[in-house]
Amino acid sequence: MRNLNQHNITQAVIDSFAGTPDPRLLQIMTSLVRHLHAFARDVQLTEQEWTQGIDFLTRCGHITDDKRQEFILLSDVLGLSMLTVAMNNDKPQGCTEATVFGPFHVDGAPRHELGDDIANGAKGTPCVVRGSVRGLDGSPVPGALLDVWQSDDDGLYDVQHQGLDHAQSRGILQADDDGRFHFRSIVAVPYPIPHDGPVGRMLDATGRHPWRPAHLHFMIQAPGYETLITHVFRDDSDYLDSDAVFGVRQSLVCAWTPQPDGTYLLEYDFVLNPAHSE
Amino acid sequence: MRNLNQHNITQAVIDSFAGTPDPRLLQIMTSLVRHLHAFARDVQLTEQEWTQGIDFLTRCGHITDDKRQEFILLSDVLGLSMLTVAMNNDKPQGCTEATVFGPFHVDGAPRHELGDDIANGAKGTPCVVRGSVRGLDGSPVPGALLDVWQSDDDGLYDVQHQGLDHAQSRGILQADDDGRFHFRSIVAVPYPIPHDGPVGRMLDATGRHPWRPAHLHFMIQAPGYETLITHVFRDDSDYLDSDAVFGVRQSLVCAWTPQPDGTYLLEYDFVLNPAHSE
Numbered sequence: 001m002r003n004l005n006q007h008n009i010t011q012a013v014i015d016s017f018a019g020t021p022d023p024r025l026l027q028i029m030t031s032l033v034r035h036l037h038a039f040a041r042d043v044q045l046t047e048q049e050w051t052q053g054i055d056f057l058t059r060c061g062h063i064t065d066d067k068r069q070e071f072i073l074l075s076d077v078l079g080l081s082m083l084t085v086a087m088n089n090d091k092p093q094g095c096t097e098a099t100v101f102g103p104f105h106v107d108g109a110p111r112h113e114l115g116d117d118i119a120n121g122a123k124g125t126p127c128v129v130r131g132s133v134r135g136l137d138g139s140p141v142p143g144a145l146l147d148v149w150q151s152d153d154d155g156l157y158d159v160q161h162q163g164l165d166h167a168q169s170r171g172i173l174q175a176d177d178d179g180r181f182h183f184r185s186i187v188a189v190p191y192p193i194p195h196d197g198p199v200g201r202m203l204d205a206t207g208r209h210p211w212r213p214a215h216l217h218f219m220i221q222a223p224g225y226e227t228l229i230t231h232v233f234r235d236d237s238d239y240l241d242s243d244a245v246f247g248v249r250q251s252l253v254c255a256w257t258p259q260p261d262g263t264y265l266l267e268y269d270f271v272l273n274p275a276h277s278e
Numbered sequence: 279m280r281n282l283n284q285h286n287i288t289q290a291v292i293d294s295f296a297g298t299p300d301p302r303l304l305q306i307m308t309s310l311v312r313h314l315h316a317f318a319r320d321v322q323l324t325e326q327e328w329t330q331g332i333d334f335l336t337r338c339g340h341i342t343d344d345k346r347q348e349f350i351l352l353s354d355v356l357g358l359s360m361l362t363v364a365m366n367n368d369k370p371q372g373c374t375e376a377t378v379f380g381p382f383h384v385d386g387a388p389r390h391e392l393g394d395d396i397a398n399g400a401k402g403t404p405c406v407v408r409g410s411v412r413g414l415d416g417s418p419v420p421g422a423l424l425d426v427w428q429s430d431d432d433g434l435y436d437v438q439h440q441g442l443d444h445a446q447s448r449g450i451l452q453a454d455d456d457g458r459f460h461f462r463s464i465v466a467v468p469y470p471i472p473h474d475g476p477v478g479r480m481l482d483a484t485g486r487h488p489w490r491p492a493h494l495h496f497m498i499q500a501p502g503y504e505t506l507i508t509h510v511f512r513d514d515s516d517y518l519d520s521d522a523v524f525g526v527r528q529s530l531v532c533a534w535t536p537q538p539d540g541t542y543l544l545e546y547d548f549v550l551n552p553a554h555s556e
Binding site: 002009017026036037039043064085 | 282288290295300307310312314316320324328336340342350353363365483521527
């Protein structure tokens with residue numbers, strides 16, 4: 001590799017990784033170089049555009065902290081997050097489909113009893129959520145743990161509210177012996193992903209909006225089953241056809257039904273995939 | 279895009295950019311999505327690997343500041359920088375070839391007179407550098423500006439020395455009316471790129487070293503000619519065949535000749551490409 005040019009450099013870079021001890025890492029680096037160079041060649045990337053790319057990544061890095069993750073947002077709006085989720089969660093017909101995790105989950109959310117109001121003061125129209133967790137064969141999954149989180153009527157998650165010192169519209173519940181669960185929360189509304197940073201400017205420059213359709217996040221865990229990370233979307237929401245992060249799957253869209261007293265009811269049954277099944 | 283899966287998501291993301299007003303940006307985003315998704319599919323990226331990728335980029339962002347640019351290092355060691363340089367500087371036969379700019383250039387380096395010692399106290403074996411700047415037709419380029427920079431005997435550029443408050447082995451000179459230049463500096467030695475960050479850990483994990491062969495940087499500008507950004511490499515240096523940033527071109531390798539008094543002489547003639555030529 002003593003006389004590198006635009007025609008031989010890709011192979012030279014790939015060869016430089018030949019001594020990688022971990023075969024999986026070797027595979028990833030080889031493919032990354034091949035596709036990265038193919039992109040640069042395809043568009044005949046200029047030096048000025050390369051500089052703009054370096055600046056863009058630098059700005060993403062500098063806005064990222066323990067509460068803001070611009071690289072996840074970038075992956076989300078480029079569809080890489082959903083592609084990765086979809087490839088790794090190709091479940092058998094009948095199982096509840098997975099969608100993106102998103103950046104607003106918090107480990108160690110408060111535990112709640114069935115029937116509790118997890119809104120905990122969050123602004124929004126009251127909503128009862130109930131349903132069941134079952135296996136692919138229809139058998140209940142007793143004691144399944146449901147980790148639930150959502151934004152409030154302002155389109156903000158609790159962690160986005162400056163100074164709020166307790167969880168809102170977020171909690172962990174345990175299904176009963178029949179795999180059934182119910183709790184109270186608020187009606188989800190559409191909200192924009194954080195768009196005051198470089199990813200937001202990229203969306204602006206490409207004529208895209210930052211909005212996500214109304215949804216409620218679930219992570220459901222039970223021994224003997226694959227963990228399910230998903231949303232339930234509201235069927236009358238805006239942006240179902242243009243989710244900024246490409247997370248909508250038709251099977252996850254359902255009615256949130258208005259009740260005579262002005263509250264809402266959401267009913268959804270989850271079907272888990274047995275662990276290690278093919 | 280209401281029922282996204284691993285098979286239809288790439289087209290959905292590409293379609294989302296359809297309203298991009300700038301056709302060049304549209305082309306770049308479309309190609310980027312296509313190649314990024316092709317990479318993820320090719321390696322069947324796992325969710326854990328995706329998380330590691332996000333963490334890697336985050337660490338690159340957090341170590342980057344006004345003196346350290348980890349994203350440029352990343353681009354360098356993946357060969358993207360050199361590929362971009364090579365694609366954009368495909369000069370006619372006979373012109374001096376370009377190579378990577380690197381992260382250690384400083385705008386506004388001190389002006390020097392021909393014959394000055396630009397080392398300015400930098401540690402190293404004294405070396406006289408002389409040569410000429412000509413056009414492709416052999417005619418001299420009178421008054422060409424040469425911006426020169428290099429590392430010292432410790433393998434460090436002046437900007438890498440904590441507390442050093444003046445330029446060393448760095449300066450701008452003007453060729454004479456015959457396009458000739460000469461100055462004094464020190465002999466370049468091989469040095470490792472900064473490898474105490476995430477890019478260094480990636481090199482470690484892939485069995486690669488961080489070293490660059492000995493070289494002297496030049497940026498040469500003159501009215502009517504394309505700016506030339508290049509290095510001159512030392513022909514007896516280690517790492518000419520394994521430059522960590524893939525910058526070596528055989529035409530840029532030349533002898534740095536020992537002199538009877540223990541100093542060195544480097545002679546190199548640069549040939550500039552007329553501006554806007556094809």
